[in-house]
Each structure stands twice: as C-alpha cells, then as structure tokens.
Amino acid sequence: MTADARPGVLLLSSNLRRRYAEDILTALSLPRGALLRFRYEAEYVAPDLQTCIADGSVISRRTVIAFVADVDEPAPFLIPIRLASVVRTDKVADMIVLQLSVEDYANLEDLPLTEQELAASGKAWLDKLRERNGGRYYPAVTKFPDLRIHEGGDDDAKWLGIARRLSMHDTFAHSYFMRVSQPLLGNGAAMDFDDQGRLAISDRRSARLPVVFYSKRYSDDVPRTLSCVTDGTFLRVSSDDAYDVASRYDSVEFWLQPETMSFDALTRVTLRLGGPQDGGAGAGSRALTTHAWFPVIVRRSRRRLSFRVAGSIAGAFLVALPAILGQDSPLWARMLAALTGAACIAYATVVSARGGK
Structure with missing residues (x-):
C-alpha cells in the first residue's frame, strides 16, 4: 500500500467481551458504504488520536479495523479486517464513539496462513505498536507499524481469507461468518x-x-x-x-x-x-x-403521486363537466363524462394508492 493510501487510524477490537468480538463479525458482514460504530473509553484512545478527534481532523481519515487477542500473552493474535473512513465522532461522558463507513476488505495475501506464524508476527507487531505510543498499549491509535495489507483483489477471496484466519482462534472457531x-x-x-x-x-x-x-x-x-x-x-x-x-x-x-x-x-x-x-x-x-x-x-413514488394528482384533477373536471355543459348538451355525453370522471377519481384514490395490489 502506498504512503498516500496508508490508513491513518487503527481501531482494534478484542475478545475481552463477547460484544467486542461480535463487532468484528459485524464489520466483516456489512456491505460497502454501511455505517459501523466503535466505542472506547477515553483512557484507551491514544492522546494523538484524541487530539485529532477534538480538532475534527480525524473526519474522512482512512481507518483500518483489526481483531486482536491475547495481548499480554507470549503468542498474541492479530488479524486486519477491513478498511473504513471516519464520518463522525461523539464523546459521551468518558466514552468516545467513532462512526465509520466501511470500505474494502483487507487483502491478507502477505500475511501468514498458520496460527504459529501469525502469533510470531503478532508479537513483533504489538511490541512495535507499544514502542510508537510511549511504551503503552492503546487499541485506538494513529501511530502504528505497517500491517502488511494492500488493496486490490477479489472481494469474495479477501473475505474468505480473513474468515479462515480468524477461525484459527478459539474466539471464532465455532462461529459462522x-x-x-x-x-x-x-x-x-x-x-x-x-x-x-x-x-x-x-x-x-x-x-x-x-x-x-x-x-x-x-x-x-x-x-x-x-x-x-x-x-x-x-x-x-x-x-x-x-x-x-x-x-x-x-x-x-x-x-x-x-x-x-x-x-x-x-x-x-x-x-x-x-x-x-x-x-x-x-x-x-x-x-x-x-x-x-x-x-x-x-x-x-413521485411519479405515482403526480399521476394520482393528475387523475384526481381530471376526474373532478369530468364530473363537473355536465353542469358546465348545461341541459342543452346530449344526455349520453353528460353521463359519459360523469362516469369517466368517477372512474378516474376511483382509480387515483384506490388502485393507485394501493400500488396495484
């Protein structure tokens, strides 16, 4: 991934709570353009990211969503999931809420395929993440090492590659994607x-x-x-x-x-x-x-509404036409106009209103 296209925000979700892991499944399931919310207590958001949220510069910034588990263990587990962009932020009490518009799936062609290799690379990556953030682990940051993901590729293949890697961890081993x-x-x-x-x-x-x-x-x-x-x-x-x-x-x-x-x-x-x-x-x-x-x-339907209004106007005119024509006009013509007008009004108010059902 080029430097210009590299995401500027990283949001991690873990398995510490069931809801956190299910957020990853939701991020993986939504169609492109749908919105997703991530919530963090302020103390878990890196100071640099809090500054970007406060001044609004985080809006529209490209973001990568990733799953992380066993952070404090010798063999942590890390899988990038999806790219997104920040569309809105809110602060409620001590909680920071980020609203994201989901985009491409992460292409994991350069990531290992075995659990042992993933654990080894995850450990090295998390060590660098702490180093770049003052020696502390934050799940929401702007400073993070390269995740070795890139764009391009078939969406079906990228989604399946992510699902297969996630299923290596006990958190998702019995779940459906x-x-x-x-x-x-x-x-x-x-x-x-x-x-x-x-x-x-x-x-x-x-x-x-x-x-x-x-x-x-x-x-x-x-x-x-x-x-x-x-x-x-x-x-x-x-x-x-x-x-x-x-x-x-x-x-x-x-x-x-x-x-x-x-x-x-x-x-x-x-x-x-x-x-x-x-x-x-x-x-x-x-x-x-x-x-x-x-x-x-x-x-x-604006077209149906226009048709309904036009039909009602035409029907009302035809119903009133016999009175306009007066007694000198043929009886059959007055009856035909009245019946046609009534049919127009009935169609506009009943058939059109029900959508033809």
Missing part, C-alpha cells in the same frame, strides 16, 4: 448507501439482499438460523425470512418489498446468523452471533 453483498434492485442495478449509511428505495420497487456464510466446522447439535427482519409496516420481506443453516457454507438471497404509502418513512433491515437467542450448553454457547443492520428510507 456472514457477508452481505451490495443490495440490488429488482432489475439487478446496484443500490448505493448515502453519506449517512442509508439505502433508499421507492414504493412499488423491490430489492434483493445476497448473503453468503462460512464456518470452519459444522455441527448439527445446535440449530442455527440466518434470518432477515424488517419492521413489517413500511418494508417487508417478500421471500422466506429465515434459512436453516445446515452446512458450513452456502448463499442465500432475501427479497424486500416496500409498502405503498403517502409519505416517506425510515426503517431498517436486520440480518442475524446464530443459534437460539437464549444460548445453551456445548459449542452453541461458545459460538458468537453475527448481526448486520442498516437503515432504509422508503420513499413514496
């Missing part, structure tokens, strides 16, 4: 996220969410389900909303259909891959749950 590809309209056109990480779809148009998943091992002792959930009022799943996971890897596609409305609405789509909500014993209790969600704006 998920990837949500770029959402598509019904005609196959790609849907892009706006600068606030939201998708937009107009009513009477459908969308598709291609999803793939992978796990290092499969066990039928614990049932796992891949599900897609919406609010059901403004946006609904028009395909099967759940898929029973019965293999180590597969691909699934969920279809979404917005409801026809007279106003714009903000909702969200949530995908979940995991076992029962209440957990359980055995491998299922050690397996993490993957979540991915993003907001969706359902917009009323």
Whole structure:
C-alpha cells in the first residue's frame, strides 16, 4: 500500500467481551458504504488520536479495523479486517464513539496462513505498536507499524481469507461468518448507501439482499438460523425470512418489498446468523452471533403521486363537466363524462394508492 493510501487510524477490537468480538463479525458482514460504530473509553484512545478527534481532523481519515487477542500473552493474535473512513465522532461522558463507513476488505495475501506464524508476527507487531505510543498499549491509535495489507483483489477471496484466519482462534472457531453483498434492485442495478449509511428505495420497487456464510466446522447439535427482519409496516420481506443453516457454507438471497404509502418513512433491515437467542450448553454457547443492520428510507413514488394528482384533477373536471355543459348538451355525453370522471377519481384514490395490489 502506498504512503498516500496508508490508513491513518487503527481501531482494534478484542475478545475481552463477547460484544467486542461480535463487532468484528459485524464489520466483516456489512456491505460497502454501511455505517459501523466503535466505542472506547477515553483512557484507551491514544492522546494523538484524541487530539485529532477534538480538532475534527480525524473526519474522512482512512481507518483500518483489526481483531486482536491475547495481548499480554507470549503468542498474541492479530488479524486486519477491513478498511473504513471516519464520518463522525461523539464523546459521551468518558466514552468516545467513532462512526465509520466501511470500505474494502483487507487483502491478507502477505500475511501468514498458520496460527504459529501469525502469533510470531503478532508479537513483533504489538511490541512495535507499544514502542510508537510511549511504551503503552492503546487499541485506538494513529501511530502504528505497517500491517502488511494492500488493496486490490477479489472481494469474495479477501473475505474468505480473513474468515479462515480468524477461525484459527478459539474466539471464532465455532462461529459462522456472514457477508452481505451490495443490495440490488429488482432489475439487478446496484443500490448505493448515502453519506449517512442509508439505502433508499421507492414504493412499488423491490430489492434483493445476497448473503453468503462460512464456518470452519459444522455441527448439527445446535440449530442455527440466518434470518432477515424488517419492521413489517413500511418494508417487508417478500421471500422466506429465515434459512436453516445446515452446512458450513452456502448463499442465500432475501427479497424486500416496500409498502405503498403517502409519505416517506425510515426503517431498517436486520440480518442475524446464530443459534437460539437464549444460548445453551456445548459449542452453541461458545459460538458468537453475527448481526448486520442498516437503515432504509422508503420513499413514496413521485411519479405515482403526480399521476394520482393528475387523475384526481381530471376526474373532478369530468364530473363537473355536465353542469358546465348545461341541459342543452346530449344526455349520453353528460353521463359519459360523469362516469369517466368517477372512474378516474376511483382509480387515483384506490388502485393507485394501493400500488396495484
């Protein structure tokens, strides 16, 4: 990676808490352009990065997200996950919240493929990280050694390379990895996220969410389900909303259909891959749950609204036309105008309002 393209911020997430490790699964699963939040207590954010947050210079800065474990052990584990850019920062009490727009997956072609080699390189890298930050370990920094990642390559291959390396660690050994590809309209056109990480779809148009998943091992002792959930009022799943996971890897596609409305609405789509909500014993209790969600704006169709208004105006005019023409006009012409006007009003207020359903 060139010096100009090298990320200027490093955000590490560990396995000290289940939520921290699941944040890594979320970062790995989101489509390009979606937003992700990382939270740190201020004492774990390096002073240089706190300065950049305070003066706003961190905004738009390229960031690399990585997983780290066993930091204080002789054989630490470090895997870069994904590139992103900072779009917003907030400070709540003693917490610093960074909102990121996810970008490319990290290309790990230059990283080792065995756990022993990864541990050795991780130890040397963490020693250099401490050295560059005054001898202290911070999980959020601006000064860090080269991570030996570069851009380019196939997204599917990069995602799988990351998943396979992560599954070498006990944290992810029993978990499933998920990837949500770029959402598509019904005609196959790609849907892009706006600068606030939201998708937009107009009513009477459908969308598709291609999803793939992978796990290092499969066990039928614990049932796992891949599900897609919406609010059901403004946006609904028009395909099967759940898929029973019965293999180590597969691909699934969920279809979404917005409801026809007279106003714009903000909702969200949530995908979940995991076992029962209440957990359980055995491998299922050690397996993490993957979540991915993003907001969706359902917009009323401007074309349909214009057609509805035009139909109502034309209908009202035709209904009033017999009175305008007066008694001297033929009866059949007045009746035809009134009936045609009534049909126009009925179509505009009933059929068009319901989207043709």
